[in-house]
Structure formats: C-alpha cells, structure tokens
Amino acid sequence: MRKARDIMTSPVITVHSDTSVVDLAKLLSEHRINGVPVVDDDGNIGGIVTEADLIDQNKKLHIPSVLFFMDSAIFLENPKKLDKELRKMAGTTVGDICTRDVITVEDETPIDEVASIMAEKRISTIPVMQGKRLVGIVGRGDLVRSIVT
Numbered sequence: 219m220r221k222a223r224d225i226m227t228s229p230v231i232t233v234h235s236d237t238s239v240v241d242l243a244k245l246l247s248e249h250r251i252n253g254v255p256v257v258d259d260d261g262n263i264g265g266i267v268t269e270a271d272l273i274d275q276n277k278k279l280h281i282p283s284v285l286f287f288m289d290s291a292i293f294l295e296n297p298k299k300l301d302k303e304l305r306k307m308a309g310t311t312v313g314d315i316c317t318r319d320v321i322t323v324e325d326e327t328p329i330d331e332v333a334s335i336m337a338e339k340r341i342s343t344i345p346v347m348q349g350k351r352l353v354g355i356v357g358r359g360d361l362v363r364s365i366v367t
Contacts, residue, residue, distance in 0.1 A: 219328050219329075219330075220328070220329050220364065221325065221326050221327060221328055221329065222323050222324070222325050222326070222327045222328075222329060222332050222346045222354070222356055223325035223326070223346065223353070223354065224329070224364075225329055225356060225360045225361065225363070225364045226325070226346045226353070226354030226355060226356050226360065227354055227355050227356070227357070227360060228346075228353060228354035228355075229354075230254070230255060230345070230352055230353075230354060230355045231245065231249055231251065231254050232254055232255050232256070232257045232261075232352070233245065233254050233255075233256055233257075233267065233312050234256065234257065234258070234259075234312070235256055235258075235264060235265070235311060235312050235313030235316070236311055236312070236313060237311060237312040238310060238311055238312075239272065239310055239311065239312065239314075239315065242254075242267060242272070242312055243272055246269060246272075251343075251357065252268055252269045252342050252343055252357060252358075253266055253267060253268030253269065253270075253342060253343035253355075253357070254266070254267060254343075254355075255320070255345050255352060255355065256312055256313070256316045257352070261351070261352060262350070263320050263322070263345060263352055264316075264318065264320075265312075265313070265316035265317055265318045265320060266316060266317050266320050266343065266345065267312050267315060267316040267317070268317075268342060268343055269342075270342070271315045271316060271317065272315070274315070320345060321335065321339055321341060321344060322344065322345045322346070322347045323335065323344055323345075323346055323347070323356070324346070324347055324348070325346050325347065325348045325353055325354065327346075329356075329361065329364055332344060332356055332361070333361050336356075336358070336361070342357060342358050343355060343356070343357045343358075344356050344357075
C-alpha cells in the first residue's frame with residue numbers, strides 16, 4: 219500500500235509569519251501551488267496558508283444579525299467569527315491570515331487515509347511529518363497523480 223511519503227512533494231516550500239501577503243501571492247503563483255506551511259526560525263510548523271486565505275481577504279464582509287432589546291445588543295451569531303473575519307480581511311502578513319490549527323499526517327500514513335482526511339476536513343493541502351520534522355506536503359494534485367502512476 220502506498221504511503222504519504224510516496225506521493226508527497228519534497229523539499230517543502232515554506233513561509234514565515236512575517237512574510238507579506240503580496241509576497242505570498244507571488245510565491246503561490248510562481249510555483250503553481252495552492253498552499254504552504256508557515257514555519258518559525260527552527261522549522262516548526264505554526265500554521266498553514268492557502269489560496270483560500272487570500273481569497274477570504276477579498277470577500278464581502280458578512281454582517282451578523284443583531285437583535286436590540288432594552289438598550290442591549292444581542293448577536294444572533296458568534297461575534298468571535300466576525301472578529302476573525304475582520305482580522306483576516308485587514309491582514310498584511312501571512313501571520314494575520316493563516317490557519318493556526320494545522321492538520322498533519324505522518325509520512326507512513328496510507329494515501330487512502332490522507333485522501334479521507336483531506337475530504338472530511340475540506341482541506342486542499344496537508345503537511346507530512348516524520349515525528350516533529352516537516353518532510354513533505356501533499357496536495358490534491360499529488361493525490362490525483364497517484365491514481366495514474
């Protein structure tokens with residue numbers, strides 16, 4: 219059975235949290251990739267940033283419904299979600315717009331399990347780890363190519 223290590227892209231292109239959003243867009247476009255891990259100076263993953271994060275920056279802001287009752291405002295939706303959207307839209311660096319809760323797989327993970335995780339979590343890119351070390355990345359294209367090779 220084929221594993222993540224058999225189809226992953228390595229070495230991994232990464233960015234730091236202080237990388238500008240403009241530089242990120244150029245990087246993704248130049249390398250024709252849809253996402254990259256965000257790492258610190260020691261190479262530890264602190265997030266992941268994708269084309270979807272860049273698109274989120276340019277979408278229309280959803281104004282939550284508010285009910286006013288006796289001089290009080292009651293948000294009918296989670297105000298934390300609005301705060302997160304505002305921060306993402308105003309972001310100028312990767313650290314402002316990236317997803318911090320990174321889903322990863324081990325290099326020994328079977329590719330059918332990788333595909334299931336990506337489908338269930340609705341993610342397009344997943345970092346591949348060997349213990350605590352980033353060793354590769356699997357994108358949807360890698361999964362599609364694995365079908366024909």
